[in-house]
Amino acid sequence: MHIVVCVKQVPDTTEVKIDPETNTLDRSSAPAIINPYDAHAVDEAVRLKEQHGGKVTIISMGPPGAVEVIKKCIELGADEGYLLSDRKFAGSDTLATSYILAKGIETICQDNPFQLIFCGKQAIDGDTAQVGPGIARRLLIPQLTYVNEVTAVDSAKEVITVHRKLDDGYEVVEAKMPCLITVEKEINQLRYSSLPNMLRAARYQPHMLNADELNADVTNMGLKGSPTSVAKIFAPEQRGEGEIIAGSNDETINQLIQKLSDQMAK
Amino acid sequence: MGCEACVAECPHQALYMNDEGQCNVLENDCVDCGQCVDVCPVAAISLPQRAESKEQSNNTSDKNVISENKTEEKAVKLEGDLSKYQGVWVFIEQREGEIASVSLELLGAGRELADKLGVELSGVLLGSEIADKANNLYQYGADKVYLLEHPGLKYYRTETYMQNFVQLVQKYNPEVILMGATTTGRDLAGAVATDLGTGLTADCTALDIDPEERLLLATRPAFGGNIMATIVSKKHRPQMATVRSKVMKMPKPIFEQQGELVKVDVEIDESQLLTKVREIVQQAGDKVNLQDAEIIVAGGRGLGDGDNFKVCYDLAKSIGAQVGASRAAVEAGWIDHKYQVGQTGVTVAPKIYIALGISGAIQHLVGIRGSDIIIAVNTDPEAPIFKECTYGIVGDALEIAPLLKQPLQQLLADKKAS
Amino acid sequence: MPKKFDAIVVGAGMAGLAAAYKMSSEGLSVVVIERGDYPGAKNVMGGVLYRSMMEELIPEFWKEAPLQRPVVEQRFWMLDKQSVVTSGYKDESWAEEPYNCFTVFRGEFDRWFAKKCEEKGALIINETLVESCIVDDGKVIGVQTNRPEGDLYANVVVLADGVNSLLGKQLGFHREWEPQQVALAVMEELKLPEEVIEDRFNLEPGMGTTIELFGQGTMGMVGTAFIYTNKQHISIGVGALLSQIREKQVQPYQLLENLKQHPAVRPLVRGAEPVEYYAHLIPEGGYNSIPKLVSDGVVVVGDAAQLVNGIHREGSNMAMTSGRLAAEAVIHACNMGHFDRDALSSYENELNNSFVIKDLEKYKDASHLLESNPRYFNNYIPTANMALREMLTVDGVSKKQKQKKLTKSILGKNGLFTLGKDIYQMWKAVR
Numbered sequence A: 001m002h003i004v005v006c007v008k009q010v011p012d013t014t015e016v017k018i019d020p021e022t023n024t025l026d027r028s029s030a031p032a033i034i035n036p037y038d039a040h041a042v043d044e045a046v047r048l049k050e051q052h053g054g055k056v057t058i059i060s061m062g063p064p065g066a067v068e069v070i071k072k073c074i075e076l077g078a079d080e081g082y083l084l085s086d087r088k089f090a091g092s093d094t095l096a097t098s099y100i101l102a103k104g105i106e107t108i109c110q111d112n113p114f115q116l117i118f119c120g121k122q123a124i125d126g127d128t129a130q131v132g133p134g135i136a137r138r139l140l141i142p143q144l145t146y147v148n149e150v151t152a153v154d155s156a157k158e159v160i161t162v163h164r165k166l167d168d169g170y171e172v173v174e175a176k177m178p179c180l181i182t183v184e185k186e187i188n189q190l191r192y193s194s195l196p197n198m199l200r201a202a203r204y205q206p207h208m209l210n211a212d213e214l215n216a217d218v219t220n221m222g223l224k225g226s227p228t229s230v231a232k233i234f235a236p237e238q239r240g241e242g243e244i245i246a247g248s249n250d251e252t253i254n255q256l257i258q259k260l261s262d263q264m265a266k
Numbered sequence B: 001m002g003c004e005a006c007v008a009e010c011p012h013q014a015l016y017m018n019d020e021g022q023c024n025v026l027e028n029d030c031v032d033c034g035q036c037v038d039v040c041p042v043a044a045i046s047l048p049q050r051a052e053s054k055e056q057s058n059n060t061s062d063k064n065v066i067s068e069n070k071t072e073e074k075a076v077k078l079e080g081d082l083s084k085y086q087g088v089w090v091f092i093e094q095r096e097g098e099i100a101s102v103s104l105e106l107l108g109a110g111r112e113l114a115d116k117l118g119v120e121l122s123g124v125l126l127g128s129e130i131a132d133k134a135n136n137l138y139q140y141g142a143d144k145v146y147l148l149e150h151p152g153l154k155y156y157r158t159e160t161y162m163q164n165f166v167q168l169v170q171k172y173n174p175e176v177i178l179m180g181a182t183t184t185g186r187d188l189a190g191a192v193a194t195d196l197g198t199g200l201t202a203d204c205t206a207l208d209i210d211p212e213e214r215l216l217l218a219t220r221p222a223f224g225g226n227i228m229a230t231i232v233s234k235k236h237r238p239q240m241a242t243v244r245s246k247v248m249k250m251p252k253p254i255f256e257q258q259g260e261l262v263k264v265d266v267e268i269d270e271s272q273l274l275t276k277v278r279e280i281v282q283q284a285g286d287k288v289n290l291q292d293a294e295i296i297v298a299g300g301r302g303l304g305d306g307d308n309f310k311v312c313y314d315l316a317k318s319i320g321a322q323v324g325a326s327r328a329a330v331e332a333g334w335i336d337h338k339y340q341v342g343q344t345g346v347t348v349a350p351k352i353y354i355a356l357g358i359s360g361a362i363q364h365l366v367g368i369r370g371s372d373i374i375i376a377v378n379t380d381p382e383a384p385i386f387k388e389c390t391y392g393i394v395g396d397a398l399e400i401a402p403l404l405k406q407p408l409q410q411l412l413a414d415k416k417a418s
Numbered sequence C: 001m002p003k004k005f006d007a008i009v010v011g012a013g014m015a016g017l018a019a020a021y022k023m024s025s026e027g028l029s030v031v032v033i034e035r036g037d038y039p040g041a042k043n044v045m046g047g048v049l050y051r052s053m054m055e056e057l058i059p060e061f062w063k064e065a066p067l068q069r070p071v072v073e074q075r076f077w078m079l080d081k082q083s084v085v086t087s088g089y090k091d092e093s094w095a096e097e098p099y100n101c102f103t104v105f106r107g108e109f110d111r112w113f114a115k116k117c118e119e120k121g122a123l124i125i126n127e128t129l130v131e132s133c134i135v136d137d138g139k140v141i142g143v144q145t146n147r148p149e150g151d152l153y154a155n156v157v158v159l160a161d162g163v164n165s166l167l168g169k170q171l172g173f174h175r176e177w178e179p180q181q182v183a184l185a186v187m188e189e190l191k192l193p194e195e196v197i198e199d200r201f202n203l204e205p206g207m208g209t210t211i212e213l214f215g216q217g218t219m220g221m222v223g224t225a226f227i228y229t230n231k232q233h234i235s236i237g238v239g240a241l242l243s244q245i246r247e248k249q250v251q252p253y254q255l256l257e258n259l260k261q262h263p264a265v266r267p268l269v270r271g272a273e274p275v276e277y278y279a280h281l282i283p284e285g286g287y288n289s290i291p292k293l294v295s296d297g298v299v300v301v302g303d304a305a306q307l308v309n310g311i312h313r314e315g316s317n318m319a320m321t322s323g324r325l326a327a328e329a330v331i332h333a334c335n336m337g338h339f340d341r342d343a344l345s346s347y348e349n350e351l352n353n354s355f356v357i358k359d360l361e362k363y364k365d366a367s368h369l370l371e372s373n374p375r376y377f378n379n380y381i382p383t384a385n386m387a388l389r390e391m392l393t394v395d396g397v398s399k400k401q402k403q404k405k406l407t408k409s410i411l412g413k414n415g416l417f418t419l420g421k422d423i424y425q426m427w428k429a430v431r
Helices: A036-052 A064-075 A092-110 A131-139 A196-202 A249-265 B005-009 B035-039 B049-066 B080-083 B100-116 B131-139 B158-172 B184-196 B307-319 B327-331 B363-369 B395-415 C014-025 C051-057 C106-119 C166-170 C192-198 C242-249 C252-261 C316-336 C345-355 C355-362 C364-374 C374-391 C399-413 C417-431
Strands: A003-005 A008-010 A018-020 A024-026 A032-034 A055-061 A080-084 A116-120 A143-154 A159-166 A171-176 A179-183 A207-209 A228-234 A243-245 B015-017 B023-025 B088-090 B119-129 B144-149 B176-180 B200-204 B205-210 B215-222 B226-233 B241-243 B260-264 B274-283 B295-299 B322-325 B351-358 B374-376 B392-395 C004-010 C030-031 C071-079 C086-090 C101-105 C124-127 C130-138 C139-145 C151-159 C182-191 C208-215 C222-230 C233-241 C274-281 C298-302
Touching: A003 A036, A003 A064, A003 A092, A003 A159, A008 B144, A008 B158, A032 A036, A032 A064, A032 B005, A032 C004, A036 A064, A036 A116, A036 A143, A036 A179, A055 A064, A055 A092, A055 C192, A055 C222, A064 A080, A064 A196, A080 A092, A092 A131, A092 A207, A092 B184, A092 B200, A116 A131, A131 A179, A131 C051, A131 C274, A143 A171, A143 B184, A143 C101, A143 C192, A143 C233, A159 B184, A159 B295, A171 B395, A179 C233, A196 C124, A196 C316, A207 C374, A243 A249, A243 C345, A249 B392, A249 B395, A249 C051, A249 C101, B023 C139, B088 B100, B100 B176, B100 B241, B119 B131, B119 C151, B131 B144, B131 C106, B144 C298, B158 B184, B176 B184, B184 B241, B200 B215, B205 C166, B215 B241, B226 B241, B241 C151, B295 B307, B295 B395, B307 B322, B307 B351, B307 B395, B327 C345, B351 C130, B374 B395, C004 C139, C004 C316, C014 C030, C014 C106, C014 C151, C030 C106, C030 C151, C051 C316, C071 C374, C101 C208, C130 C151, C130 C166, C151 C316, C182 C252, C233 C252, C233 C274, C316 C345, C345 C355, C364 C374, C374 C399, C374 C417
Parallel strands: A003 A055, A003 A116, A055 A080, A080 A207, A116 A179, A143 A179, A243 B392, B088 B119, B088 B176, B119 B144, B144 B260, B176 B241, B200 B241, B295 B322, B295 B351, B351 B374, B374 B392, C004 C030, C004 C151, C030 C124, C071 C208, C151 C298
Antiparallel strands: A008 A032, A018 A024, A143 A159, A159 A171, A171 B274, A228 B226, B015 B023, B205 B215, B215 B226, C071 C086, C071 C101, C130 C139, C139 C151, C182 C233, C182 C274, C208 C222, C222 C233
């Protein structure tokens, strides 16, 4: 079984600091990490490989520095990794990104067709959850989003059964392979990588692919290939400075209750 | 645009901000490495088309002017290919015949957009045996309902919903499509937008119209809520957006309101389909309804450890509130992810939001701004949450929360009685 | 994949990376195991990066390494409660290549240094804890990590695992450090605009300064405080012997707050926003507490070997030099094909001949003297302040009278004999 996993390098948004005065970002403090959901996608792919045999290939689009994220995936047990990196990709929105990744997958799977594609359910920097479905549509394969358990893989019938997360439970869905799956974090507990995998990753040099190597239409990439653009950017509105209630605990609570009471009477 | 993300990233110090807050390139120093392009949160930088990207930033400042509340003005008619797209659509999400509240909220938001554009608002309802739900939609503002009924549409599946939705769009050419940013809405929106090759903006917090170009102005938080970006899709129709539940106000239904029902033929050949929903398993105890909670007691890292988190449960229980948590508390493993409030969790809009030991990371604040009253308790007087709360108490949540129980209980009981 | 490496380096700090760089440059197969998320993640330095030792490894490193500011001035402040006696040295030639030393951010610098090692062929494994050395027949033959299938073998293990070297302890090279052998240092990074820093510290654009503060900076405990200028941050820190911090029951952050409130320091840090806080142990035992450095299949370098000059606040240079010398010994051993104690002993010999051991030996009693004799910190520094105050305050009293009063006050406090003895002892300790 050939499983392709799409991963993204993201700034650790928990660490992004912002200067409220100038509304500027302090990026020096935000390290680049693998999108956390994607790490679970890689782990799930590796688990399936361990059960059913085959190969796990990583694909990512990003700046040259994103090779670090692919090396992280090798630590997690992936076999190969490809980084799609080209100035022509820059400025891609989700539509253009899904095009580039789909073309990338076609390119690297020319001689070894995939049965499954895994993605994280969304990236923590954009939170759009659009690229996974986009790739599925471009490759014309079924998509199973928000999956929190893979219950069965029938290689002979080429059918996979999963649980898709719902607000109040889950649904059991079957799909014909090849198909694309986006995963929730709870699909697995990330395993601690073995030392041999760590050593392999430290040595590993991911394959690099540029736009010309994709057999793709460059007008569908980057800014040109992106229907959406940014009209403006601004600081989030604040609700305004809160009223600080001070005093001893008892006083504070009395005051608070009084104020609440007044406010709710309005 | 002024965020300076690119300037910090450039390894060759070839970027700077000019006085108007736009990014400029020192041509001699730039080696076209592309690092800046990838960090731009709003995709405003490009290397091959440098001149264009500058032009764009200029346009941007013009746009700032345009988008400032020209709501009274009637939108212009477009010419050319884009002119055939007319109307605002809302995807009506239902399960087992129950319409998702976010869809009704979107009818309210869609009504405003449609009025500004001078077009009809339509609901698109897919399912099995749900015709009677259409009336409901007129009451919430729909002029028209497209009804697609078929046993094969009983449960949401990407392939059946997507195919039928795309065909419908191609037949009737709406200019704006709104969907709830639920698991279903996001699943469908991503697939539909790809098939239509059009622009989609996820998780919008505000929607408006630029009447000059009939553009949907879709505003969403970027960088974990640190900045807001307004996204447009200038040359593509339909313009799509998803919006989370509780972000838009639920409109007041007008019961006598009527509309037009358009029944659409649906053909589904089950043997050709690649996915099957085998079973839906409800886990009653699992449902955490933060979105609809009237009162939320949420805890954060400031509580110190997982055991201390029980002050939240105690207080919540005594006043009939739902428990929530900050990302820090969830990541520390004190409470399950489904309780997470904020940009990566749930957006909430309760009457009272009590934040215990939550410092107020921006991504958390983004998710609670819709609350009527925010009460924050934190030991750090500098905590950002004090800038966003209604009432702030600088103190130890572990001491204060138990003291709040009785008086709050009393207050709420009094209010209920009156 | 070679199952066995030439060398395993435990810890990606200055000493470990220096050793790894040198060994991999010579074609040895080297793996560096770091417990932090990345090299430098856990590294703190209350000091500066010395050009000369780094250049012995990577010539003209300043052209590409991530550095903050070249240091053109070193100031020395003796603080009393409200006052300060200052001295210092500023040299324009330090502002030009090849420079003297630099302020650096360790997180940034160590990552760059690790990349350089990787370019030479070393493997860097992060987020991995070495739990113990694998010992066979008295010889160290590898390490056991906390990862699945986590054993790794090598001809030599280089212990660069920092001040609290667990592995050194396990091998019986040293005992648990005594509280008077380590200092606790706390440090903050304060953010300020570049120009503000340059104005406040009287610097040309891009240049840096360091200030070492004695006396009230440590609330009278044996230790020092420091202020360094980075590009857009000021590093301010204070360190004192752990034994005295315990004895006086001072909270480390109180030391820092106290320092920031001192009238001489306050204007330098005014309005600066704290962005990072670090606490770190620094070996202060000096010459007398250097553990066993070499055994069969293993060498110890850097802080793990207690190679820090407490008096001159030098540690990273000793770490680098010890790492490099250890690497040379390993290379030598590889050539011979033996890895026992004798084969590696050239490390110890070279270290003894280098400035590292010579300096440590020279100051071996100084720290102890300062600790056992509180007069240096608690009397002489205030006295120096008082002396200048008296001489410089113009109040109509004649200078001669003031001198008389001063002499009386100094002698009255300590007595001529004590003063003489203290001066003699200090001279003896540092001569």
